[in-house]
Amino acid sequence: MSKFTAEEIVDINNKFKTPEEVLKWGLDNLHPKLALASSFGAEDVVVIDMLLKLNPKARIFSLDTGRLNQETYDVMDEIRKKYNTDIEITFPDAHEVIEMVQVNGMNLFYDSPENRKLCCGIRKVHPLNKMLGTLDGWITGLRSDQTQNRGNTIKIEIDEQHNSMIKLNPIIDWTWEQTWDYIKANNIPYNKLHDKGFPSIGCEPCTRAVKPGEDLRAGRWWWENDSEKECGLHMDHKK
Ligand code: SF4
Numbered sequence: 001m002s003k004f005t006a007e008e009i010v011d012i013n014n015k016f017k018t019p020e021e022v023l024k025w026g027l028d029n030l031h032p033k034l035a036l037a038s039s040f041g042a043e044d045v046v047v048i049d050m051l052l053k054l055n056p057k058a059r060i061f062s063l064d065t066g067r068l069n070q071e072t073y074d075v076m077d078e079i080r081k082k083y084n085t086d087i088e089i090t091f092p093d094a095h096e097v098i099e100m101v102q103v104n105g106m107n108l109f110y111d112s113p114e115n116r117k118l119c120c121g122i123r124k125v126h127p128l129n130k131m132l133g134t135l136d137g138w139i140t141g142l143r144s145d146q147t148q149n150r151g152n153t154i155k156i157e158i159d160e161q162h163n164s165m166i167k168l169n170p171i172i173d174w175t176w177e178q179t180w181d182y183i184k185a186n187n188i189p190y191n192k193l194h195d196k197g198f199p200s201i202g203c204e205p206c207t208r209a210v211k212p213g214e215d216l217r218a219g220r221w222w223w224e225n226d227s228e229k230e231c232g233l234h235m236d237h238k239k
Pocket of ligand 1: 119123171
């Protein structure tokens, strides 16, 4: 439960404008019970750079679903070495995964939206919830133009989906171009799948490159046309 009221959060949002100001407020008030959830996409490596420049001991965690791309493991190691930082890795519960694949198969996500959400639940959402249960606040690399859902997200919010803890979205108002300008200007390691047409990177079997002009998240669960392209990690509490 957040120690800040909704009114205080509105005031804080009005006070801090830059991503670094938002992160510094989080570190001053919540560290070490504050951590960045990183999947090592372009936005996340930007926030990692900002965060570790403010405090080299700031915490970063990542959900290893067991189905990630080799390029994602590569950038994790590059980040770890460049910043001399630990990355806290979570894994899904082995019993849950075994039961799921024995009943539904290894590639169940292609069979139906329900099966895809089951897999995301077991491999991503449950480990995330377990980690968040140990924290008072978390940080994301969300940007508002990634999906319709994220358009209502603000920089500092009370996360009603997760026990009303604090959620910081420091680059929520950044563009894709700003993100890449920062990566280049600061020489930050990034996931090489971005050079192969992957703007949004998730698990290997569920992500493909996008064609010029396609939506940035069109490559996620590309076989699903109608379902909401979110995995349950970031739900819009206003909907
Ligand atoms: S993105 Fe695909 S493989 Fe990864 S957890 Fe979700 S359904 Fe499973």
